[in-house]
Amino acid sequence: MTDQVAVRMSGIVKRFPGVVANDGVDLEIRAGEVHALLGENGAGKSTLSNILCGLYRADEGVVEVAGRQSEFSSPRDALNAGIGMVHQHFRLVPTFTVAENVVLGESDGSLFMNHDQVAARVQELSDRYALAVDPTARIWQLSVGEQQRVEILKVLYRGAKVLILDEPTAVLTPIEARSLFATLRAMGEEGRSVIFISHKLGEVMAVSDRVTVLRGGRTVGTVDTSETSTRDLASLMVGRSVDFDRVVRATPADTDTTVLRVEDVSVTDDRGRVSLHQISFTIGRGEIVGVAGVAGNGQRELAEVISGIRVPIAGRISVMDEELKLGKARAAISSGIAHVPEDRLHTGLAAGHSVEDNLALKNYRSVQISKFRLLKRRAIREQASTLVERYDVKTPDTVTPVRLLSGGNVQKVLLAREFSALPSVLIAASPTRGLDVGAIETVRERLVAAADEGVGVLLISEDLDEILSLADRILVMYEGRIVDDLPATGADRERIGLTMGGSNTTEAVK
Amino acid sequence: MRSPLRLERRLEQPKRLNWVIPLISLVAALILGAIVLWVTGKNPFEVYQRIFERGFAGRRVFSDSLVSATPLAFTGLCAAVAFRMGLINVGGEGQLYMGSLAATWVGITFDNIPTGLMIVLMAVAGMSCGGLYAGIVGLLRARFGTNEIITSLMMNYLAAILLTYLVYNSFSYWRDPVSGNFPSPRAITQRAEWNTFAIFEIGLPIAFLMAIAMGFIIWFIYKRTRFGFEVGVIADSPKAARYAGIRTSSTIVLVMGLSGAMAGLGGAADVGNFRRYMDPKGLELSGYGYTGIVVAALARLNPIASVFVALLMGGLNNAGYSLRGPDFPSGLVGTLQGLILFSAVAGEILIKYRVKSNSRPSEAVAA
Numbered sequence: 072m073t074d075q076v077a078v079r080m081s082g083i084v085k086r087f088p089g090v091v092a093n094d095g096v097d098l099e100i101r102a103g104e105v106h107a108l109l110g111e112n113g114a115g116k117s118t119l120s121n122i123l124c125g126l127y128r129a130d131e132g133v134v135e136v137a138g139r140q141s142e143f144s145s146p147r148d149a150l151n152a153g154i155g156m157v158h159q160h161f162r163l164v165p166t167f168t169v170a171e172n173v174v175l176g177e178s179d180g181s182l183f184m185n186h187d188q189v190a191a192r193v194q195e196l197s198d199r200y201a202l203a204v205d206p207t208a209r210i211w212q213l214s215v216g217e218q219q220r221v222e223i224l225k226v227l228y229r230g231a232k233v234l235i236l237d238e239p240t241a242v243l244t245p246i247e248a249r250s251l252f253a254t255l256r257a258m259g260e261e262g263r264s265v266i267f268i269s270h271k272l273g274e275v276m277a278v279s280d281r282v283t284v285l286r287g288g289r290t291v292g293t294v295d296t297s298e299t300s301t302r303d304l305a306s307l308m309v310g311r312s313v314d315f316d317r318v319v320r321a322t323p324a325d326t327d328t329t330v331l332r333v334e335d336v337s338v339t340d341d342r343g344r345v346s347l348h349q350i351s352f353t354i355g356r357g358e359i360v361g362v363a364g365v366a367g368n369g370q371r372e373l374a375e376v377i378s379g380i381r382v383p384i385a386g387r388i389s390v391m392d393e394e395l396k397l398g399k400a401r402a403a404i405s406s407g408i409a410h411v412p413e414d415r416l417h418t419g420l421a422a423g424h425s426v427e428d429n430l431a432l433k434n435y436r437s438v439q440i441s442k443f444r445l446l447k448r449r450a451i452r453e454q455a456s457t458l459v460e461r462y463d464v465k466t467p468d469t470v471t472p473v474r475l476l477s478g479g480n481v482q483k484v485l486l487a488r489e490f491s492a493l494p495s496v497l498i499a500a501s502p503t504r505g506l507d508v509g510a511i512e513t514v515r516e517r518l519v520a521a522a523d524e525g526v527g528v529l530l531i532s533e534d535l536d537e538i539l540s541l542a543d544r545i546l547v548m549y550e551g552r553i554v555d556d557l558p559a560t561g562a563d564r565e566r567i568g569l570t571m572g573g574s575n576t577t578e579a580v581k
Numbered sequence: 582m583r584s585p586l587r588l589e590r591r592l593e594q595p596k597r598l599n600w601v602i603p604l605i606s607l608v609a610a611l612i613l614g615a616i617v618l619w620v621t622g623k624n625p626f627e628v629y630q631r632i633f634e635r636g637f638a639g640r641r642v643f644s645d646s647l648v649s650a651t652p653l654a655f656t657g658l659c660a661a662v663a664f665r666m667g668l669i670n671v672g673g674e675g676q677l678y679m680g681s682l683a684a685t686w687v688g689i690t691f692d693n694i695p696t697g698l699m700i701v702l703m704a705v706a707g708m709s710c711g712g713l714y715a716g717i718v719g720l721l722r723a724r725f726g727t728n729e730i731i732t733s734l735m736m737n738y739l740a741a742i743l744l745t746y747l748v749y750n751s752f753s754y755w756r757d758p759v760s761g762n763f764p765s766p767r768a769i770t771q772r773a774e775w776n777t778f779a780i781f782e783i784g785l786p787i788a789f790l791m792a793i794a795m796g797f798i799i800w801f802i803y804k805r806t807r808f809g810f811e812v813g814v815i816a817d818s819p820k821a822a823r824y825a826g827i828r829t830s831s832t833i834v835l836v837m838g839l840s841g842a843m844a845g846l847g848g849a850a851d852v853g854n855f856r857r858y859m860d861p862k863g864l865e866l867s868g869y870g871y872t873g874i875v876v877a878a879l880a881r882l883n884p885i886a887s888v889f890v891a892l893l894m895g896g897l898n899n900a901g902y903s904l905r906g907p908d909f910p911s912g913l914v915g916t917l918q919g920l921i922l923f924s925a926v927a928g929e930i931l932i933k934y935r936v937k938s939n940s941r942p943s944e945a946v947a948a
Contacts, residue, residue, distance in 0.1 A: 380823055401826030410824070418824050421817040428810070432825045435810055444807045 075102040076138070077233055077264045078123065078154070083132035085118050092118035093129070094288040100233060105255050105265045107279035107296070109272075109308055111365060111533055114285040116268050120235045123266075124156035125149030136233075155226030156235040159242075161218050165211040169193060169204055169221050173228050196227050200254045216247035223254070234258065235266040240274055241367060252278045270308070270365045272301045272572035284308055305568035309535050318515070322523045324543045326355035329392070330527035331377070331408075331496045336386030338372045346372045348551045349386070354496065354527035359518065361542030361559065362531040364571050369551035370531045371413065374500045377529070378410035379403030391495055404433055409494035409526075411485055413501045419485045422474035426466050427455035429473050430488050462487035463513075479510030486517055497521055500531045515541060535564060549573050598932050603879055606928035610920040617916060628909070635903045636896030642903075643896075644784035648855055650895025652677065654792035655847025656873025657880065657887035659715075662799060663840035665882050666816045668833065672718060672733025674870025675740030676841040678861075679714040680707030680848025682744060685755060685859040688769025688852060699773045700787065703849045711845015712838040714740070719837025723830035729837070737870065744861035755859050766858040775853035788850030792888050795843065799884040802839075812836060844870060872898070875918050878925040881932075894918065 078100040085093040093115045100106050108116050121127045123134065125143035134141050136152045143149040146156070163172050170190045190206040197204055202220040210218060219239060226234055236255075240248045255265050255278055269275050275282055276296060284291040284307040291307050331354040340346040347369045354360050362370055375381035377388060382398030389395055396402040403410075412418040420429045431440055431451045440450050455469040464483045466476055473484055482502065489497065499518060503511040518541060522528050532538050538545055538559070545562055547555035547570045555570045615625035636646055656673040663670035683706035691699065718736060721727040747753040748766045757767040776787045803809035811832055815822040822829055847869060856863060876894055880886035901914030 378824070379826070399826070400824060401828075404826050412824065414820070417818050418820045421814045421821040423817040424814065428813075431810075432814065432821070435807060441807050446805055446807060446810060448805070 076100070077102040077136070079135040080119070080123065081133050083119060083122060083129045083134075085122060085127060085129050091288055093122070095132070096285065096288065097290045098283055099293070100264050100266060102264055103259050103262045104280040105259050105267055105278055107275040107282040108266055108268045108285065109270060109275050109282050109304060110285035111270060111308060115288040116285055117237060119285070120156060120237060120266065120268060123149070124154055124235055150229050150231065153230065153232035154235070155229060155231030155233070157219070157222045157226060157237065157239060159237045161222055163210045163218060163221060166209060168207055168209050169224070170206040172210060172221055173225050177229060193224055193228065196224055200227065200257050201250065202254055215242045216244065219243070219251070231263070233264045233266065235268070237268045239267070240269065240271065248274070270572065272304050272569070272574060275304065276301055301569060301572070301574050302565065305572055305574075306565050308572070309564055309568040318519050318540055320519065320523060322357055324355050324358035324522070325525075326358055328356040329353045330356050330390065331529070332389045333377065334387045336376055336383050336388065338376050338381055338383045340372055346551045347376070350553060352546060352553060352556070354529060356527060357522050357525045358544065359522050359528040359530055359542045361538030361545045362529065362548055363535055363538050363545055363567055364533070364548035366533055368548045370500065370548055373548070374410065374412065374498045374529070374531055377403070377496075377498055378408055407495040409489035409492055409497045411489055411497070411499040411502050413504070415481055415485050416474060420473050420481065423472055425470045426459065426464065426473055426476070426484055427451050427469040429484055430455045430458050433488060433492060458487040458491055479506050482506060482510065482514060486514065490517065490521055494526055496527045496529070498529045498531070501533065502530070503532075503534065503537060535567060539564065547571055599881060602928040602932050603881060603925060606879065606924035607921060610917065610924040613920045613924070614917045621910070628913070631904055631909075632897065632900040636900035640782045642899065646892065646896040646899045647784065647789050648786055649898045650892040651786055651788045651792060651854060652847040652851045652867070652869040653872055653876055653894050654789065654888040654891035655795070655843050655850060656869045657876030657891045658792070658795055658799060658884055659840045659844035659847070660874045660877035661880065661882045661884050661887050662843060663836060664877060665803065666812045666833075666836050668722070668836060668840070669730045670715060670718065670733050670837060670840050671730055671874060672715060672736050672841070672870070673844040673873045674868065675733070675737035676711040676715045676844035677848040677851070677870055678740035678744050678864060680711040680845025681852050681859045681864065682747070682755070682848070683707050683710035683845070684849030684852045685769060688773035689754065689767055692770040692772065694772070696772050696774070696776070700775055700853065703773065703853050704791065704846055707845040707849025708842040709845070711848060712842035715841020715844070716834055716838040719834040722837070723833040741861065741865060744859060744864070748859065748861055766860055768858045769852060773853065774857060775850070777854065786850070786854040788854040791846065791850065792891070795846070796885040796888040803884070808832075808835070844873070872918060875922040875925070878922055
């Protein structure tokens with residue numbers, strides 16, 4: 072590692088409608104270093120790296136590559152400047168060979184491809200960096216780890232000097248991850264720089280030379296890995312001693328009455344990997360249970376299995392002591408489980424449908440709304456006007472499609488429907504993400520009001536402050552397991568930060 | 582390279598676009614057709630005038646066009662019903678064949694029941710058979726995720742081969758027993774012939790009235806019933822449907838069944854109101870199922886509009902038949918219908934997007 076700067080990004084600002092993803096971020100990458108970019112989801116890591124690799128353009132700020140100011144209008148521009156990105160979701164053609172995928176999109180002007188030459192070059196690269204993969208194999212035959220190596224080879228083949236890896240270990244087994252780390256170090260020794268995006272503290276400590284921590288779209292600091300500890304990184308990542316007000320509850324939780332009981336539930340994700348390992352917990356009447364954790368550690372599957380969208384491979388769930396028919400959304404709805412999903416516009420709502428139709432999305436089968444299988448349009452409209460008024464939804468009329476509403480109003484429509492069903496359990500997944508301050512306040516008030524009325528709330532959020540200020544109890548999830556269960560009053564955010572990042576609890580408590 | 586124009590998604594789709602754009606599409610298709618005619622040395626105006634005269638002008642030709650339009654109205658409904666849920670059923674052709682098969686069986690077998698009952702029986706038989714045939718496609722899609730475009734298309738060939746076999750290559754129930762060495766299809770009994778009403782000296786087939794009724798019924802189903810609500814949500818967002826506890830699989834099968842029933846009723850109508858027997862060759866030549874897709878596309882999947890667009894296509898078909906000759910290219914009507922389909926699909930883009938000029942300045946490329 073030298074002190075020569077390969078990439079310098081300064082004052083990067085990137086705004087998306089309603090959110091500032093990067094708010095004056097500085098990042099400096101030296102030649103030959105493995106530089107970790109650490110932060111919670113939504114901290115701005117992906118936006119920053121997408122700017123660097125040419126997918127987005129910064130609204131403000133300067134990118135310098137090897138000392139020269141650069142602006143990329145496409146990933147190809149970035150690659151020409153020596154910057155390549157390995158995305159979390161692979162971009163490979165399954166029926167093509169490794170070599171074919173490596174040269175895909177790379178045109179040297181000739182019509183034909185010299186297979187042998189490409190294969191030889193790919194082989195050479197794969198030997199040099201210990202990226203074991205057969206250049207003639209077809210992608211569909213390869214494991215996920217091998218496919219990732221192909222993605223890395225693709226970038227190396229194009230001569231990238233700076234490689235960005237977006238959460239590369241998320242898809243890997245521990246052994247594959249270890250071999251990836253060896254590869255990254257080999258690249259560093261050759262003078263290439265690696266930007267390693269992660270939120271797992273252990274990995275960051277194991278593989279990086281330096282770490283830049285982002286929080287809330289800003290750079291919190293850059294430290295030498297050898298001079299820091301998991302503990303320090305954790306507190307940098309989640310922020311420390313920001314004073315927050317615990318919400319004062321009108322009616323305290325009644326933990327003697329259980330409204331939701333989850334027992335030994337195991338679930339596989341869309342790729343068939345086990346993503347929840349025998350999860351068990353209960354929620355009391357009027358209790359808000361916060362689920363803390365970095366996204367992708369099983370929270371989505373947890374919400375889905377309780378609301379009946381996902382079929383578990385094992386376990387039992389009961390609502391008000393009545394066992395729930397699992398994997399049936401209709402059963403979950405009728406037994407009083409309300410669900411505010413993360414993906415509001417496409418899961419929680421039918422975006423192209425009107426406000427009134429969306430407000431009837433879950434009770435259109437009820438006698439108030441339909442009779443003899445015919446819809447009572449007038450009842451639908453009346454229900455909508457009542458709810459729009461009660462929940463203060465800003466919409467021109469009830470027939471406006473919800474996709475035309477602002478983010479805050481979209482969420483209000485969703486909450487109006489879910490709360491008005493008078494549920495006994497409410498699952499709220501990132502209910503305030505992407506909303507403006509005013510809307511966040513409203514949503515939080517509604518959640519607390521629901522709990523005061525006796526609803527058991529499962530609040531899944533990556534915003535630790537939110538959980539700390541709203542929840543009565545906190546569950547910390549890591550890799551599909553509940554690794555910690557603690558009361559929210561007086562909770563130690565460092566301990567939560569550490570357990571979220573995968574450090575074990577006992578060490579953290581010490 | 583960047584194209585000078587770019588498409589930008591419309592936030593709001595003004596209601597009037599729903600009929601303005603299809604009209605523009607139609608005109609655009611006629612203009613494109615005129616270019617084709619002009620290039621091949623014909624006078625487009627003269628040709629279009631003759632098409633109009635032979636397809637739409639006058640009571641006689643209009644009566645004939647109503648007859649040609651009837652099966653198209655049903656296949657148009659067939660396509661509209663399925664496309665509305667995003668199910669691309671291109672099997673209207675085969676489903677119509679199966680409807681024809683069932684209705685003909687009824688029409689031959691029950692020779693002493695009143696015509697009214699006969700019409701009902703034939704219609705129900707046609708709908709059931711077409712519906713079941715399409716239901717197979719729906720079942721495959723719902724159960725195994727099989728692509729319905731491919732299965733429904735393949736089943737068209739299957740149905741065509743079955744009908745040909747029954748009439749020409751076997752001594753089946755559908756073959757005229759007295760036809761001997763020159764096989765021909767067996768006609769339904771006299772009583773099984775469907776009524777045609779005379780209104781202002783225009784022959785209005787009862788089947789066309791059924792098509793109008795079906796158009797309204799389907800419109801009602803999709804607008805006012807729980808089932809229609811569920812279909813709409815599935816079409817808009819399958820994830821939201823699953824989240825709301827809507828049973829997607831059974832809805833797919835039902836929608837395919839309903840879609841196939843429409844085509845099957847078209848098959849029954851073709852036998853009852855027009856051909857009087859199951860005619861594999863005639864049906865294949867007509868290609869009602871495929872033209873039905875054009876009908877639905879131009880009607881923007883509106884079931885009521887589909888029936889009336891079918892009238893336009895029926896008239897075009899009719900004019901094509903009666904004008905066929907040395908100075909009128911036989912492929913012309915098909916070409917026009919193809920152009921109408923393309924224009925309708927292109928129009929669909931204009932409804933969803935607006936065209937903007939691309940005036941972003943060229944960017945500095947990084948060193």
